[in-house]
Amino acid sequence: MDLTGKVAIVTGSSSGIGQAIAETLTARGVRVVVNSSKSKEKGKAVADSLEGAVYFHGSVTDDNFGTDIVQLAIEKYGRLDILVNNAGTTRVIAHSDLQAATTEIWREIFDVNVFGTWSLIRAAQEALEAGPGGQILNITSLAGIRQTGSSIPYATSKAALNHLTKLLAASLAPKVRVNAVAPGLVDTPWTKDWDDVRNAYSKTAPLQRSATTKDVADSALQLIENPYLTGTILCLDGGMSLKR
Numbered sequence: 001m002d003l004t005g006k007v008a009i010v011t012g013s014s015s016g017i018g019q020a021i022a023e024t025l026t027a028r029g030v031r032v033v034v035n036s037s038k039s040k041e042k043g044k045a046v047a048d049s050l051e052g053a054v055y056f057h058g059s060v061t062d063d064n065f066g067t068d069i070v071q072l073a074i075e076k077y078g079r080l081d082i083l084v085n086n087a088g089t090t091r092v093i094a095h096s097d098l099q100a101a102t103t104e105i106w107r108e109i110f111d112v113n114v115f116g117t118w119s120l121i122r123a124a125q126e127a128l129e130a131g132p133g134g135q136i137l138n139i140t141s142l143a144g145i146r147q148t149g150s151s152i153p154y155a156t157s158k159a160a161l162n163h164l165t166k167l168l169a170a171s172l173a174p175k176v177r178v179n180a181v182a183p184g185l186v187d188t189p190w191t192k193d194w195d196d197v198r199n200a201y202s203k204t205a206p207l208q209r210s211a212t213t214k215d216v217a218d219s220a221l222q223l224i225e226n227p228y229l230t231g232t233i234l235c236l237d238g239g240m241s242l243k244r
């Protein structure tokens with residue numbers, strides 16, 4: 001599929017996986033709305049480094065986030081073709097420590113990962129349906145498929161996004177395709193201090209390493225470029241799910 005001239009929003013693209021997806025899409029001729037909530041200067045720098053990109057500062061939890069970022073895409077480019085829901089948050093809590101996983105923490109994680117994503121999808125629906133080949137790509141997690149992940153609230157939020165992907169793929173077809181990449185461990189600033197987890201992953205996963213952001217961006221591009229894929233959750237885990 002020729003992506004030249006298309007327009008994408010990539011939430012949480014000042015760093016890690018989102019940045020790699022923004023770079024990969026730009027290399028295919030896509031104009032990208034880069035976003036972050038705290039790292040404003042880094043987000044601006046990423047946008048400045050990408051041809052045709054623009055930066056939007058805000059949290060997916062902000063009340064008007066969805067309408068404002070979609071409006072920016074429409075005002076600047078006149079269209080929106082691809083929505084990548086990548087922004088996410090977690091807390092590291094042992095799965096056996098139920099007392100530490102308070103309702104407040106559940107709300108904090110669901111506010112970003114699930115409700116923020118849902119609000120943006122609602123705000124983007126009309127623009128995505130207006131053009132040919134609108135699509136949504138959700139960055140979920142192996143934690144939403146298997147009994148793993150940084151905490152139960154996080155894993156459950158990603159399971160919700162996996163199911164949301166399938167529900168929306170069915171309900172928005174044929175106008176809008178909806179897919180997800182569900183990575184295992186990826187080397188990003190998020191996991192920079194997780195050496196024990198990385199070493200354990202390298203020992204257990206059949207492909208003997210964690211993923212790079214390029215691995216994830218390449219998978220995102222495969223889903224985006226294939227016009228016959230919808231409702232697909234691409235489990236990108238180096239074979240780890242074969243082991244658990």
Ligand SMILES: NC(=O)c1ccc[n+]([C@@H]2O[C@H](COP(=O)([O-])OP(=O)(O)OC[C@H]3O[C@@H](n4cnc5c(N)ncnc54)[C@H](OP(=O)(O)O)[C@@H]3O)[C@@H](O)[C@H]2O)c1
Nearest residue numbers: 012014015016017036037038039059060087088186188190
């Ligand atoms: N790394 C892994 O092993 C792994 C595995 C599976 C899935 N994932 C998923 O991949 C996604 C990206 O993670 P990453 O590892 O690339 O992390 P990262 O390097 O820390 O990047 C996270 C990005 O999201 C932004 N962000 C966080 N909260 C936001 C909010 N409320 N609104 C808008 N932007 C927000 C961050 O910028 P600000 O903080 O400035 O807002 C940053 O740009 C997450 O959804 C994560 O769950 C990661």
